[in-house]
Amino acid sequence: MKAYAPVYHILVLAGLGACNGDGGKDTTDDTDTGATATTAVEAVCTEPTELTCVDEIISDLSLHDDLVADSAEVSDRVAGDDFVTTIDATAGGFGNETANPWVYVKFTPEGAQRVDIDDETALDSMEWHLAARRFVLRLNGGSSGPSCVGAAAFIEQSYEDLTEVPDDVNYVYDDFYSGDCTLINDASGLDGSPQVALGPWWDYPGCVETTDVPFLVQLEDGHVIKLRVEQYYTEQDSCNNDGFPSGTSGMFKIRWTFLR
Amino acid sequence: MFSVLWLTAVPAHAVRPTEGGLFSFDASDTIATYDPADPRIRVTFSSDGPNQVPDVDLDEDGVPDYVQIAAEVALEALDLYESYGFRAPLSEADVGLGPLGGSPALDLYLVDFDRQADGHYDVDTCTGDPLVCGGYLTVENDFAGYAYSTREEGLRVVVPHELFHGVQLAYSGELPVWAAEGTAVWAERLYDPVSWDFMRFANAYLEEPTRSVDNPPIGAVPSFAYGTGLWYDFLSLRHDPTVIDDLLGAWAGSPDLTQSMIDVISARGDTVEDAWTGFATWNLATGGQSGGLEGYPYADLLTPPLPEQSGQIDDDNRFYPLATTYYRLNHEGGELWFALEEPQPDLTFAVLPTSDGGPDSPVLEPLTTFDGSDAGPFSLGDQPAGKYWIWGAQPRYGDNSIKVALCAGTAAEVDGCFATTGTETGDTGAPLDGEDEPKGCGCASGGPAPSGGLLLLLGLAVSRRTGRAAPRRTSAA
Numbered sequence: 001m002k003a004y005a006p007v008y009h010i011l012v013l014a015g016l017g018a019c020n021g022d023g024g025k026d027t028t029d030d031t032d033t034g035a036t037a038t039t040a041v042e043a044v045c046t047e048p049t050e051l052t053c054v055d056e057i058i059s060d061l062s063l064h065d066d067l068v069a070d071s072a073e074v075s076d077r078v079a080g081d082d083f084v085t086t087i088d089a090t091a092g093g094f095g096n097e098t099a100n101p102w103v104y105v106k107f108t109p110e111g112a113q114r115v116d117i118d119d120e121t122a123l124d125s126m127e128w129h130l131a132a133r134r135f136v137l138r139l140n141g142g143s144s145g146p147s148c149v150g151a152a153a154f155i156e157q158s159y160e161d162l163t164e165v166p167d168d169v170n171y172v173y174d175d176f177y178s179g180d181c182t183l184i185n186d187a188s189g190l191d192g193s194p195q196v197a198l199g200p201w202w203d204y205p206g207c208v209e210t211t212d213v214p215f216l217v218q219l220e221d222g223h224v225i226k227l228r229v230e231q232y233y234t235e236q237d238s239c240n241n242d243g244f245p246s247g248t249s250g251m252f253k254i255r256w257t258f259l260r
Numbered sequence: 261m262f263s264v265l266w267l268t269a270v271p272a273h274a275v276r277p278t279e280g281g282l283f284s285f286d287a288s289d290t291i292a293t294y295d296p297a298d299p300r301i302r303v304t305f306s307s308d309g310p311n312q313v314p315d316v317d318l319d320e321d322g323v324p325d326y327v328q329i330a331a332e333v334a335l336e337a338l339d340l341y342e343s344y345g346f347r348a349p350l351s352e353a354d355v356g357l358g359p360l361g362g363s364p365a366l367d368l369y370l371v372d373f374d375r376q377a378d379g380h381y382d383v384d385t386c387t388g389d390p391l392v393c394g395g396y397l398t399v400e401n402d403f404a405g406y407a408y409s410t411r412e413e414g415l416r417v418v419v420p421h422e423l424f425h426g427v428q429l430a431y432s433g434e435l436p437v438w439a440a441e442g443t444a445v446w447a448e449r450l451y452d453p454v455s456w457d458f459m460r461f462a463n464a465y466l467e468e469p470t471r472s473v474d475n476p477p478i479g480a481v482p483s484f485a486y487g488t489g490l491w492y493d494f495l496s497l498r499h500d501p502t503v504i505d506d507l508l509g510a511w512a513g514s515p516d517l518t519q520s521m522i523d524v525i526s527a528r529g530d531t532v533e534d535a536w537t538g539f540a541t542w543n544l545a546t547g548g549q550s551g552g553l554e555g556y557p558y559a560d561l562l563t564p565p566l567p568e569q570s571g572q573i574d575d576d577n578r579f580y581p582l583a584t585t586y587y588r589l590n591h592e593g594g595e596l597w598f599a600l601e602e603p604q605p606d607l608t609f610a611v612l613p614t615s616d617g618g619p620d621s622p623v624l625e626p627l628t629t630f631d632g633s634d635a636g637p638f639s640l641g642d643q644p645a646g647k648y649w650i651w652g653a654q655p656r657y658g659d660n661s662i663k664v665a666l667c668a669g670t671a672a673e674v675d676g677c678f679a680t681t682g683t684e685t686g687d688t689g690a691p692l693d694g695e696d697e698p699k700g701c702g703c704a705s706g707g708p709a710p711s712g713g714l715l716l717l718l719g720l721a722v723s724r725r726t727g728r729a730a731p732r733r734t735s736a737a
Contacts (some may be wrong), residue, residue, distance in 0.1 A: 055660045059580060062477045066568075098468065098477045098484075183478065192478030 041222030041260060048126050048146030053181035057143065060183050061136075061194070062098035063119030069103040076111035082257045084230070085112040089132035090250035097134045104128035107217075107225055107256065126220055134250050135208050135232060137198040139217065142173025144196065147220045149173075151197035151227075159214040159228040165260045171218045172197045201229035207239035208232045208249065216259065224260040229253070274382045276360055277369040277398055278304065283380070285371060286310045293362060294323050296331045300338060300348075302365040303331050311372045311401050314411060327370065330399065330415050334368055337420040337451055341427055344450075344501045346508070349426025352384045355394035360384060366426065367396035368419070375405050379418040381425035383433065390513030391433040397422040420451040432512040437485040438476050439517055443504055445489030450501060454558060462490040463563045466543055470568070472580045474518045494539045497556070499528050518582070522657055532582075536655030537608060537629060540584040544612065544649055545623050552615045552622030564620075573650060573668040574677050579607055581658030586651050589668055593645030597674040599637035601665035607632035609652045611668075617646020632664070637674050 057063065073088040091100035104115040104122055107129050115128040122128060122140075126147040131138040140147035150171030154162055176184045176194035186195040188204050198217075203209045215227045233239055235247030277284040278291060285291055289309030295302050305313045305327050313326045321328075342348060353364035361367035373379070379399040386393035399422060400406065403414035424447035428435055449458040465487030471477065476485035495503050503524065510520040522532045542555045543565060550559035567588040569575045577585055589596075598609070610626040628640060632652075654662055667677030 055578075055580075058578065058661070059471065059475055060478050062471075065576075065578070095483070098479070098482075192482075194478070 041224075043221045044150075044218060045126075045148035045220050048124060049148070051123055051143070051146060053143065053177040054123060056177060056181040056183070057123070058120065061102075061119075061133075063123070064101045065118050065120040067101040068116050068118050069101045070114075070116045072103045072114065074103065074105055074112055074114035078111075079255070082255050083111050085252075085254045085256065087112075087132050087252040087254065088250070089134060089252055090248060091133045094134075094249060100133070102131040102133040102138070105130040105132065107219065107258075109258065112254075112256075129217070129219055132252060135202060136194065137196060137201065137229070137252075138174055138194075139197050140220070142197070143176045143194070144174040149217065149219055151215045151217045153197075153200045154214050154216070155200065157214060159212070159226065159255065162214045162216070162226050163259075165216060165224050169216055169218075171216070198227075198229075202232065206243050207245035209239050210236060217256075222260075223258060225256050226259050227254060227256040230255055274384050274395065276367070276396065277371050283371050283373050283377070283398060285369075294327045294331060295363065295365065296328070296335065298335050299363075299365055301331050301334045301368055302361055302363050303327050303334075303368045303370065304361060305370040306401065311370070313370050313401050326402070326411060326415075329412055330368060330370060330419060333415050333419040334366075334397075334423060337423045337447075340420075340451060341424065341447070345505045346427050347430035349423060350392060350394035350430050352394050352396070355385050355387050355392075357384055357394065361396060369396065369398040370401045371398055372401045378403070378406060378414065379422045381422045381429070383429065386429075386433040390431075392431065392512075393429040393433040395426060395429060397426060416452060417448060417455060417457045421445065421448050421457075423447075428508060431508040435511060436474075436517065437482070438474050438488050439507075439511060441486045442488030443492050443507070445486045446492035446496065446504060449489070449493055450496075454561070456561075458489060458493075459558065459561045461486040462493075463487070465490045466546065466563060466565045469540075469543060469565045469584045469586065470580065471583055473582045474521075475580070490543070491539060493556075494542060495525070495535065498535060498538065499530070503528060518657055532657070533608065533655045536582060536584075536653060537610065540651045540653050540655070541610060541612065541623075541626060543584065544586060544651060548620045549614070549623050552624045567649075572673045573666065574673075575667075576601075576663070576665040577652070578661040578663045579604075579652055579654045580661045581654045581656060584651050584653040586649060587668070589648040589650055591643055591645055591648050592670060594642060594670055596640040596643040596648070596668070597637050597671055598640055598650075598668045599666065599674050599677060600632050600635040601678050603635045604632035604662050604664050606654055606656065606658065607652055607662055607664070608655050609650060609666075611640055612649040612651075613643070614647045614649070617644065621647070623649055637667075 051057065073086055075086050076083045087103055087105060089103050091097040101119050102122070104117055106113045106115050106127060117125055117127065122131065122145065124146055126140065128140050128145070129149050131140070131144065138144035139149040139151055141149045150173050152169045152171050174194070174196040176196060178184055184195045185191065186193050186199045190204055198215060200213045201211060203211050210229055210232060212228060217225050217227050219225070229252060231251065231253035233245055233247040233249050234251050238244050238246035275281045285306055286309055289306035289311050291304060292307050293302055293304050305324070307313070307315070307324070313324050316325050317323065318325055338348065349366055351364060351366040352358065352360040379397065381395055381397045383393045383395040397419070399418050400414060403411045406414055408414035408417065421444045424444040425440065428440055428443065445458055445461050448455040461483060464483035468484055471484060473488050473491050476482040492504055506524045506527070507521060510524050511517050514520040525532050525535055541553070542559070545553050545555040546559045546562035546564045549564045556562065565586050567586045568577065570588040571590050573587045573589050575587070579585060598611070608629065608631050610629040612623045612626045615622040615624055627643070650668055652666065665678055667674050
């Protein structure tokens with residue numbers, strides 16, 4: 001695995017909005033979710049928040065109101081304590097993504113489930129956690145959606161070493177619009193790469209390289225998963241080791257499990 | 261053709277391909293230069309090595325024909341641009357950097373892009389306020405493996421395109437992609453009136469006409485941004501090619517390029533509303549749908565936009581500024597009705613018949629063009645059965661989209677639209693308080709028997725129409 005640039009990731013995170021939730025109105029218990037820990041969790045939010053840059057996100061991200069990615073593969077396999085979820089975010093292949101919808105995914109104790117809604121409906125929906133299209137992974141919160149799903153990147157740790165949720169984790173939301181709804185790109189230098197909380201999963205030394213950075217993702221109900229993106233190209237090693245893309249792009253493999 | 265335009269700030273000057281960089285000569289290349297009689301251009305190329313140009317030299321003058329053609333095309337394009345009053349690209353000498361390419365001429369480098377691109381224009385440095393920049397162009401060394409049918413064709417597409425970036429940089433070093441690439445693609449057709457590259461990108465625009473012309477999708481190389489060349493060509497045909505020179509001049513230092521563009525249109529005695537209305541109609545009259553009305557001289561080479569909806573029109577749509585949504589209506593004959601869920605005066609609609617009522621046959625002049633200040637429902641007159649096109653647009657500057665439901669079809673079909681509104685206005689057939697029972701029916705004989713709800717709608721329409729100074733009946737009604 002090639003090293004990633006910590007400075008870049010720090011910059012990415014520095015610009016993201018921190019989560020503060022709405023005070024946690026509901027309390028649920030992990031035993032209902034299949035999570036491994038038994039700590040009671042508080043919901044981060046229970047009601048959707050109206051997005052402020054709807055016009056812009058529809059246009060900038062080429063969202064559709066009449067297309068649903070209901071044939072895109074979202075499948076799990078169990079690997080020890082983890083799920084490894086395949087998400088087909090190819091969106092018609094390079095250059096065709098604007099004509100295709102995002103794939104929406106919900107993390108559940110039974111695995112990842114595809115949520116079959118169109119993009120514009122998703123802007124009002126708390127039913128999804130993750131949206132994928134090509135190399136962009138959005139979380140349902142901040143600029144991306146009305147919920148409060150946030151993430152924290154742990155650039156100094158491995159996925160395996162991240163065994164519990166630390167105290168005082170600062171989850172951040174997708175934050176790719178300024179106050180006047182101007183798109184904020186991340187620090188990758190690539191045009192059209194919005195500043196999203198999961199941005200540090202990749203680097204771009206000429207192809208989309210996986211960094212193996214683990215994340216904690218806090219769901220709206222307060223449960224937390226740890227997550228690592230392991231594949232973007234079906235032949236990811238070619239990019240990671242040799243610097244050349246090979247295989248089908250947009251075919252994610254994401255390893256994840258509930259930590260709380 | 262996909263090119264890359266770097267407008268980022270540079271230190272003293274950009275690294276020339278002879279010095280290194282992403283697309284550059286190799287140390288094993290044998291580098292030569294060609295200076296045509298016209299001193300405005302110098303071509304730097306490899307005669308042997310990884311970046312070698314084709315060595316065909318039919319005139320046996322010692323200079324590869326490919327190199328000479330590149331120079332000829334560049335000089336032709338410079339002459340052409342000059343003839344329309346455009347500023348000439350600035351060389352490194354023009355911005356005080358001395359002969360970085362070995363002469364004061366504008367440098368054209370021929371290197372292998374390995375199918376990752378086919379040309380780009382690099383900036384040496386920028387100066388002044390508004391910022392103008394000097395630089396050089398780099399073009400593919402042999403077009404091997406590219407889609408161009410011949411190498412010469414590749415040169416005839418890429419060189420004028422990249423040179424026009426040089427023209428732009430003589431006005432402004434800060435153009436967004438929709439302005440820079442759109443007008444560079446426009447310049448391709450100025451050079452070659454049937455440029456297939458222009459047509460290809462124009463079709464990319466026509467694939468997504470619902471997007472604002474000044475807001476391409478995010479991404480490194482959005483074809484849409486290149487495809488906006490169609491809009492500039494429309495303006496050029498509507499006025500003359502010097503309108504693009506006006507645009508470049510207005511954009512220089514402008515804090516709001518869209519407003520500057522609208523101002524340029526206004527200065528020509530035109531309005532953006534009228535221009536966009538024409539653009540929306542011309543775009544529909546393309547491909548097999550061309551020939552029924554005035555349109556692009558190359559209209560048959562384009563692919564028409566796809567309808568947002570076909571059949572009966574009952575859609576909730578978001579209309580962005582300077583964008584158009586198309587609908588294809590299957591009308592069974594009789595009175596044709598149109599309605600909006602609520603008035604939207606900033607929207608404009610047009611209804612166009614087709615020449616023989618077929619689904620893909622030529623479209624004809626609009627039956628009517630109207631704004632959305634009256635939500636209706638109102639009649640568009642008694643129309644024969646067949647296929648009709650309806651387009652809707654927000655043909656003006658705007659910060660936001662306008663979201664509204666619209667409906668078109670027969671009386672019965674329109675009656676079924678806006679279910680919620682229908683209930684509120686008496687969908688059961690009972691008249692609203694204060695409304696008279698419809699006394700008569702304006703529907704065409706032979707049309708479907710209107711439902712109770714529609715009778716009310718008709719009644720509203722008729723009563724409103726009665727009080728209208730200039731009824732919006734169609735000219736064909």
